[in-house]
Amino acid sequence: MKTSETIQDEASTPHIDNILATEDALIPSSGFLASVMERVREEAAAPPPIPFPWKRTIPGVVFIIGALAWIIFELIRRGLPTVSSPQLIIPQITPAIEHSLEQAGWVALALGVSLFSWLLSRRLAGRSGLL
Amino acid sequence: MTTTPQTLREKTAAEDLADVDEVLAGNVAAFEGIVRRWQGPIVNMAWRYCRDRGRAEDLAQEAFLRAWRALPQWRRESSFSTWLFALSANLFRSELKRFPTVTVPLESASEPSDPASQFFVLRERERHEVLRRAVLALPLRYREPVVLFYFHEMDVSAAARTLRMPEGTFKARLSRARALLKRRFPHLETEHATLEVSTLNNGKEV
Numbered sequence: 001m002k003t004s005e006t007i008q009d010e011a012s013t014p015h016i017d018n019i020l021a022t023e024d025a026l027i028p029s030s031g032f033l034a035s036v037m038e039r040v041r042e043e044a045a046a047p048p049p050i051p052f053p054w055k056r057t058i059p060g061v062v063f064i065i066g067a068l069a070w071i072i073f074e075l076i077r078r079g080l081p082t083v084s085s086p087q088l089i090i091p092q093i094t095p096a097i098e099h100s101l102e103q104a105g106w107v108a109l110a111l112g113v114s115l116f117s118w119l120l121s122r123r124l125a126g127r128s129g130l131l
Numbered sequence: 132m133t134t135t136p137q138t139l140r141e142k143t144a145a146e147d148l149a150d151v152d153e154v155l156a157g158n159v160a161a162f163e164g165i166v167r168r169w170q171g172p173i174v175n176m177a178w179r180y181c182r183d184r185g186r187a188e189d190l191a192q193e194a195f196l197r198a199w200r201a202l203p204q205w206r207r208e209s210s211f212s213t214w215l216f217a218l219s220a221n222l223f224r225s226e227l228k229r230f231p232t233v234t235v236p237l238e239s240a241s242e243p244s245d246p247a248s249q250f251f252v253l254r255e256r257e258r259h260e261v262l263r264r265a266v267l268a269l270p271l272r273y274r275e276p277v278v279l280f281y282f283h284e285m286d287v288s289a290a291a292r293t294l295r296m297p298e299g300t301f302k303a304r305l306s307r308a309r310a311l312l313k314r315r316f317p318h319l320e321t322e323h324a325t326l327e328v329s330t331l332n333n334g335k336e337v
Contacts, residue, residue, distance in 0.1 A: 016262065016313065016316070017281075017285070021281045021284065021285060023263065023281070026171075026175050027171070028170045028171060028174045029188060032170055032174070032188055032191070033167060033170060035192060036170070036192050036195045037166065039196055040159060040162055040199050041159055043199065044159045
């Protein structure tokens with residue numbers, strides 16, 4: 001294996017090199033190969049792991065991100081009176097629009113929760129063999 | 132026909148490739164060839180990391196299992212052995228971080244002094260073992276270069292490849308590690324020279 005350079009720098013000590021390099025080789029025990037192959041065969045025989053259901057998760061993730069964005073928006077909007085110059089950050093919203101936006105937000109949240117619980121129940125039922 | 136180390140290496144590499152291809156084609160039994168060829172080096176590498184025979188075999192077994200699982204991800208950019216050594220080193224490092232080996236601190240690794248000459252061999256063995264165990268007491272960043280440098284028979288580039296580290300960084304860490312060991316065992320060189328002389332003298336007297 002000694003194909004490239006070997007080093008002997010200023011801190012090297014030939015005797016330390018001799019001791020550490022000339023170590024007796026350890027011979028693996030007789031059952032080592034068999035035990036490795038047994039575990040490999042066990043693993044090969046095991047069913048492949050179930051891939052994470054990204055397709056099913058994506059709508060949920062999108063919904064959660066949307067809900068979080070809406071909550072953040074709401075929090076910022078409600079905190080605006082305490083900010084010194086709100087007109088620079090958020091455009092003016094009339095009370096009528098504000099009211100309908102709030103209503104729509106609650107409706108979206110309720111729909112999302114319903115959708116999530118429906119998906120979750122289908123998944124649990126599918127796992128238990130009911131579907 | 133003579134077999135040079137170079138041709139032997141090429142033969143081994145070709146066998147590795149053939150076995151890997153077979154394993155990837157679905158022949159589980161072909162992995163046995165890989166384990167048979169590399170069990171010695173991997174067990175010895177694990178031994179140098181922990182100096183505990185039972186644990187070394189457990190670690191080596193886990194390394195082969197990881198290799199089995201990761202085989203489809205091997206991109207064949209380097210030789211199979213380089214990939215296997217790097218994978219094993221990663222595993223040994225993380226396992227030994229989680230469950231460290233029981234070692235004495237470097238400061239308490241004492242250098243045996245002035246034993247009777249008839250115990251020369253025994254003393255030598257003991258001292259060598261103390262030094263080897265002292266390597267395990269080095270900080271990890273210095274310990275690994277030492278372990279892999281001597282495992283790879285003092286081949287800097289092979290050891291640096293195993294650690295996936297630039298050779299310059301590797302040499303710097305190795306140099307620092309040796310300096311630490313030298314500081315811990317200051318009489319090793321002088322005693323070695325004295326003992327060599329006394330051995331020669333004993334030889335003359337007999």
